[in-house]
Amino acid sequence: xxxxxxxxxxxxxxxxxxxxxxxxxxxxxxxxxxxxxxxxxxxxxxxxxxxxxxxxxxxxxxxxxxxxxxxxxxxxxxxxxxxxxxxxxxxxxxxxxxxxxxxxxxxxxxxxxxxxxxxxxxxxxxxxxxxxxxxxxxxxxxxxxxxxxxxxxxxxxxxxxxxxxxxxxxxxxxxxxxxxxxxxxxxxxxxxxxxxxxxxxxxxxxxxxxxxxxxxxxxxxxxxxxxxxxxxxxxxxxxxxxxxxxxxxxxxxxxxxxxxxxxxxxxxxxxxxxxxxxxxxxxxxxxxxxxxxxxxxxxxxxxxxxxxxxxxxxxxxxxxxxxxxxxxx
Numbered sequence: 001x002x003x004x005x006x007x008x009x010x011x012x013x014x015x016x017x018x019x020x021x022x023x024x025x026x027x028x029x030x031x032x033x034x035x036x037x038x039x040x041x042x043x044x045x046x047x048x049x050x051x052x053x054x055x056x057x058x059x060x061x062x063x064x065x066x067x068x069x070x071x072x073x074x075x076x077x078x079x080x081x082x083x084x085x086x087x088x089x090x091x092x093x094x095x096x097x098x099x100x101x102x103x104x105x106x107x108x109x110x111x112x113x114x115x116x117x118x119x120x121x122x123x124x125x126x127x128x129x130x131x132x133x134x135x136x137x138x139x140x141x142x143x144x145x146x147x148x149x150x151x152x153x154x155x156x157x158x159x160x161x162x163x164x165x166x167x168x169x170x171x172x173x174x175x176x177x178x179x180x181x182x183x184x185x186x187x188x189x190x191x192x193x194x195x196x197x198x199x200x201x202x203x204x205x206x207x208x209x210x211x212x213x214x215x216x217x218x219x220x221x222x223x224x225x226x227x228x229x230x231x232x233x234x235x236x237x238x239x240x241x242x243x244x245x246x247x248x249x250x251x252x253x254x255x256x257x258x259x260x261x262x263x264x265x266x267x268x269x270x271x272x273x274x275x276x277x278x279x280x281x282x283x284x285x286x287x288x289x290x291x292x293x294x295x296x297x298x299x300x301x302x303x304x305x306x307x308x309x310x311x312x313x314x315x316x317x318x319x320x321x322x323x324x325x326x327x328x329x
Contacts, residue, residue: 005031007325008111008125010098010264012038014081014311015298016131018060019318021088023129026322031123032090033113035097039081041133042074046177047157049074052203057312060084096121101128101268103291109268127325129287129318130265131297134258141169141254145230151252158185165248167192167235169227170255171199176210178253179219190220190247192227192237227252260300268294279303286324287317295321 009020012034023030037043050073051058055065058077063084067076085092093113100112111123138153140146155174158181166182168175171193182189193199202210213219222237228244229236230252238244262272262280270289271281280289280296287295298314 002122002124003031004108004124005029006125007031007127007129008033008109008123009129009131009297010034010101010111011131011133011298011300012085012092012094013041013131013133013298014039014058014060015314015317016129017081017085017090018315019129019131019295019297019321020090021061021084022318022322023325024088024090026326028127028322028325029091030129031125032092033096033098033111033123034092034094035136037094038085038092039078041135042077042081044135044154045074046155046174046181047074048181049177051077052173053310053312058315060315061088063087098264101130101264101294103269103293107293109293127293127295128268129295129297129321130300131317132260132264132300134260134299136258137261138254138258139256141227141256143227143229145235146254148230148232148252150232150250151230151254153254153256153258155253155255158182158187161185161187161251163187164250166190166251166253167227167247167249168253168255169193170253170257171195172201172255172257173199173203173206174257175253175255176202176206178255180206180210180213183213183218188220189218190222190249192222192225192235194224194226196224260302262300265289265294265296265300270294270296273303276303285320287321288324295324297321 007030009016009030009032012032020030059065065080095116096113108124109128113121155178162185165188168191179189214221224240227235228238235249269291273279282289297317299309302309
């Protein structure tokens, strides 16, 4: 039988959980539907990753994030967000993907889903909050060999690469963190970065170590360069002046970031902004899209630069949404 809920939140990341908590505190019992596990985006972070932010800036639901560190680690965040979800007894349907959202003439939304065992389900709701992340959609380079088995867009931990030659494509925090871990386990690390110098976004407590390893030759850094082809055991590197050279490489890590998937919201009738075709049309004061009753929360509200919205800012979207729903309920 079709289940009806007053509100459905799509995505159980920090911003989706925060939105669900705000709704629940406003008297609306939401259903959260998540295609993977709770806070899957954080789960996909490198095993030993440390956040840039302080615990206070990552808190949701007025639950303190306690840690002995100035900045928490991935494992601590996983425990924290799961604890908060349990504290508020949030109703979460994990490992179930929303494949379509459509609005009916009576004003209700129908959300079609598929479970991991292939079961098809349909839910109805008066309000839908889309809080999907971006870790399922890496920024593809579109170069030959990008789909080879020794190439990945995800870095989990350094151990499997000990004693090997690894090329990292990218130059922001994810690339630098991976390079440092790989160097510690004895990998020969090469970074290919299209920027002309070290990114100003690099964590300030990491930068001195990174620069020192480059100066010592323990990390090979290539600026103003791009990998233009990947082959088994080697890569082609092209510099800004068009010079192409081949380099040996047992593994390639493409750490160039991710992007939100707009297909679900576009299919529901949400328009994209004229000036930024990646950014949905929504009211920043309420997070309401051009489709009445359909809201966005978190990184899905960003444009071409997915880094314009973080947990620190996206966690507040739920309060805007709940306040708007209550005011016009």
